[in-house]
Amino acid sequence: MEIELTNEIKNEFDNYLIDLEESDNTIKQYKYSLKTYENEVGKIINKQNLKKYKEILLSKRKPKTVNVRIAGIIKFIKFYADYKKDKRYEEIIIKNVKMQNKTYLNNVISLEEFKEMYEHAKNTKRERYYYIIKFMGYTGARISEVIKLDVKSVDNGYMEIISKGSKFRRIYIPKEFQIELLDWIREKNIENKLFNITSRGISGTLKKIAKELNIDTKKVHPHSFRHMFAINFLKNNKDITLLADLLGHSNLDTTKIYLRRTEEEQKEIINSINW
Numbered sequence: 520m521e522i523e524l525t526n527e528i529k530n531e532f533d534n535y536l537i538d539l540e541e542s543d544n545t546i547k548q549y550k551y552s553l554k555t556y557e558n559e560v561g562k563i564i565n566k567q568n569l570k571k572y573k574e575i576l577l578s579k580r581k582p583k584t585v586n587v588r589i590a591g592i593i594k595f596i597k598f599y600a601d602y603k604k605d606k607r608y609e610e611i612i613i614k615n616v617k618m619q620n621k622t623y624l625n626n627v628i629s630l631e632e633f634k635e636m637y638e639h640a641k642n643t644k645r646e647r648y649y650y651i652i653k654f655m656g657y658t659g660a661r662i663s664e665v666i667k668l669d670v671k672s673v674d675n676g677y678m679e680i681i682s683k684g685s686k687f688r689r690i691y692i693p694k695e696f697q698i699e700l701l702d703w704i705r706e707k708n709i710e711n712k713l714f715n716i717t718s719r720g721i722s723g724t725l726k727k728i729a730k731e732l733n734i735d736t737k738k739v740h741p742h743s744f745r746h747m748f749a750i751n752f753l754k755n756n757k758d759i760t761l762l763a764d765l766l767g768h769s770n771l772d773t774t775k776i777y778l779r780r781t782e783e784e785q786k787e788i789i790n791s792i793n794w
Contacts, residue, residue: 520608521565522599524557535598544663552591564596566611573613582616589615626738627746636728636739643731648724650703651714655741658690659748659766662718662741669712673700680767688767749777 522528532553536546559575560568569592576585593612600608628636633656640648655665664680672678676697678690692700704713714721722741729739745766752762763774 520611521563522596522608522611524553524562524564528599528602529553531602532595532598535602542663548587549591549594552588553595555588556592564592564611566613569611569613573616577616586615589613626735626740626743627750628734628738628743630747630751632729632732632734632739633744633747635732635734636725639728639732643728645724645728646703647714647716648721648728650700651721652725652728652744653696654692654700655744656748657693657696659745659752660690661745662721664690665721665741666714666716666718667712668714670704670709673697673704673713686767686769688764691765746777749774753777 529550533546533550536549541549555576556564556572560572569589572592573585573589576588580588596608596612600606633652637649637652637656640646640652651665654660654668655662658678660668660678664678668678673692676692676694678692680688680690700713703709718741725739725741726736729736749762749766752765753759756762759771759774759777762777763771766774768774
């Protein structure tokens with residue numbers, strides 16, 4: 520069996536993703552998967568072409584990226600099977616690239632580096648980034664959530680998030696940091712959003728700050744602060760179920776990765792053993 524990627528069916532797929540209340544970023548990723556498929560192998564989706572697409576991607580991209588692209592195509596195929604009310608279309612689905620699970624956490628910013636970064640941001644008159652860095656490290660918020668932080672949320676002491684699938688969660692702001700934010704809001708007469716900046720802008724400035732401090736820029740990205748928050752949380756509180764709720768994880772297995780040591784910690788432990 521095969522599927523032809525017509526403009527009509529792609530539009531139907533877009534509407535389907537919107538109806539599912541998928542995030543803008545997720546929809547973008549799915550659509551990009553279809554676009555790259557067309558560019559590489561054409562408009563016909565069948566098993567043979569899918570295998571060819573997988574091989575082409577593997578020659579250019581890392582396995583993790585390849586799996587993201589394949590996931591987008593699989594999502595489309597399952598939609599099409601449902602759209603045509605014919606599950607036989609799912610027979611053309613191929614498997615993801617097998618990846619070896621890491622036994623350690625990699626590229627995670629340390630608590631000391633986190634403190635260095637927000638203090639450096641303050642000392643170099645990047646006041647906004649002082650609060651952005653602190654908010655990410657103290658709450659584990661995603662970058663898309665950071666840029667939505669507003670005055671009302673700071674007043675409440677928490678930020679309410681409704682993610683894809685209408686999942687609800689709260690991002691709590693530590694009391695001392697809440698007071699610090701409120702003082703800044705009053706000083707700057709901020710009325711709505713605290714950080715009028717794009718996620719790309721934040722990522723770029725974080726790397727600049729890291730470079731100025733001689734911190735490895737590979738591990739300085741918005742999600743790294745989320746990892747740091749999770750690791751620090753578990754060092755102080757072993758309630759992994761609560762951590763999963765705070766991070767918005769629907770699967771506890773996703774949260775369990777934070778029980779592992781970082782690469783640096785593993786090296787330190789090995790080096791400390793008296794052989």
